[in-house]
Amino acid sequence: MFPGFDNIKYFYDRRCYTNKQIKRFVELECITEEEYKKITGEEYPEQP
Secondary structure (H helix, E strand, O other): OOOOHHHHHHHHHOOOOOHHHHHHHHHOOOOOHHHHHHHHOOOOOOOO
16 A cells, blocks of 8 residues: 555654654554554554
8 A cells, every 4th residue: 555664754853754644654554553653753643
């Protein structure tokens, strides 16, 4: 699925994406919860 991990991380590192947007990429199945942590350095937020 596009965008993939490498593209998302590239733009996150350049402050183009917020953590909320990265969470959305997990919901869209572009990346996994583990990749979310690799990108943001934080655990994937639990659903309420």
